[in-house]
Amino acid sequence: MLTIKNLHASIEGTPILRGINLEVKAGEVHAIMGPNGSGKSTLASVLAGREEYEVTEGEVIFQGKDLLEMAPEDRAREGVFLAFQYPVEIPGVSSTNFLRTALNQVREYRGQEPLDAVKFLSLMKEKMKLVEIDQKLLSRSLNEGFSGGEKKRNEIFQMAMLEPTLSILDETDSGLDIDALRIVSNGVNQLKSDKNATIVVTHYQRLLDYIVPDYVHVLYKGRIVKSGTKELALELEEKGYDWIKEEVDSAAV
Numbered sequence: 001m002l003t004i005k006n007l008h009a010s011i012e013g014t015p016i017l018r019g020i021n022l023e024v025k026a027g028e029v030h031a032i033m034g035p036n037g038s039g040k041s042t043l044a045s046v047l048a049g050r051e052e053y054e055v056t057e058g059e060v061i062f063q064g065k066d067l068l069e070m071a072p073e074d075r076a077r078e079g080v081f082l083a084f085q086y087p088v089e090i091p092g093v094s095s096t097n098f099l100r101t102a103l104n105q106v107r108e109y110r111g112q113e114p115l116d117a118v119k120f121l122s123l124m125k126e127k128m129k130l131v132e133i134d135q136k137l138l139s140r141s142l143n144e145g146f147s148g149g150e151k152k153r154n155e156i157f158q159m160a161m162l163e164p165t166l167s168i169l170d171e172t173d174s175g176l177d178i179d180a181l182r183i184v185s186n187g188v189n190q191l192k193s194d195k196n197a198t199i200v201v202t203h204y205q206r207l208l209d210y211i212v213p214d215y216v217h218v219l220y221k222g223r224i225v226k227s228g229t230k231e232l233a234l235e236l237e238e239k240g241y242d243w244i245k246e247e248v249d250s251a252a253v
């Protein structure tokens with residue numbers, strides 16, 4: 001579904017990603033871990049098409065198409081969904097209106113009829129149950145004054161509504177209390193199918209108790225320096241990153 005080959009990216013002339021290689025197949029969950037500043041959020045942002053980042057080398061193929069050539073909105077229409085580390089607030093636009101517009105744009109792109117108000121509301125009700133989100137929240141301006149946890153929950157709700165092919169969750173666990181963590185993870189797990197895939201960026205093994213990854217990758221200095229199964233996340237929890245840093249840094253000398 002997604003092939004990243006030798007991806008290099010810079011911000012304001014500073015190289016951050018220095019040769020990322022990753023293959024994600026349909027049905028898989030990949031976790032990206034790594035020390036602060038290793039480039040995890042940069043990778044998520046580059047995949048979503050954020051303009052501040054300049055791709056200097058490499059390619060990203062998503063379902064046979066060159067992802068990097070696509071405008072961010074086309075990436076979304078093609079089925080890429082990014083849940084940001086810090087979701088934006090949009091005053092004056094309710095979550096409901098935002099979602100209806102977004103969903104109908106995706107449907108139009110896929111050649112489907114737009115959903116009328118009745119069908120849209122019944123879909124909303126069904127998906128609201130999945131993330132146990134309060135209807136009152138959805139009638140408020142998007143993310144405005146939402147608590148950290150409410151923003152995250154709202155994002156997973158958006159994901160449930162849009163049914164993306166590839167979801168990229170950037171530190172979805174930060175700011176969630178234990179119950180919300182479980183609910184959000186349940187939502188993600190229930191949306192999992194053999195037709196979609198998820199990349200989860202996280203610092204904590206804790207999240208991976210709920211969203212069980214097929215693969216865990218460690219990013220360091222802009223490269224994936226180690227990959228393994230969920231046992232790797234347990235090892236990192238126990239041992240930290242120093243042993244990996246030493247391995248990489250001594251090999252580079």
Ligand SMILES: Nc1ncnc2c1ncn2[C@@H]1O[C@H](COP(=O)(O)OP(=O)(O)OP(=O)(O)O)[C@@H](O)[C@H]1O
Pocket residue numbers: 011012014016034035036037038039040041042043
């Ligand atoms: N505008 C910028 N100019 C220069 N460097 C930047 C800029 N924005 C980000 N960086 C640097 O890029 C590196 C990678 O940042 P990124 O947010 O991708 O890391 P991360 O692995 O997600 O970190 P964290 O775990 O702390 O969230 C950091 O060293 C950061 O300081």
